[in-house]
Amino acid sequence: MKLRLAPSNLATRLHRPLRFGSRWRGHELPLRLCQLILLALLAVTVARLVGQGIARILAG
Structure with missing residues (x-):
């Protein structure tokens, strides 16, 4: 059984970061910043x- 490497275009397509839909294209940075702020608040x-x-456990 021969070992073959995957084509380079397949490797670049599979390892891209997840993107928002085409409606949100161009607004990705503000949306990511909002996501980061919400994560920090959480x-x-x-x-x-x-x-x-x-504190309640230690006080009680």
Whole structure:
């Protein structure tokens, strides 16, 4: 059985980052920034909840 390498055009197509649909083309950077901000807000919220839970456990 011969070992063959995949064609280069197939490799570039499979390893591209996921993109938004054609409707959002050109707005990808602002959408990614909004996504990053929402992720940071979620992280802060979860950290506060975990901190409050640990404080209640230690106080009680």
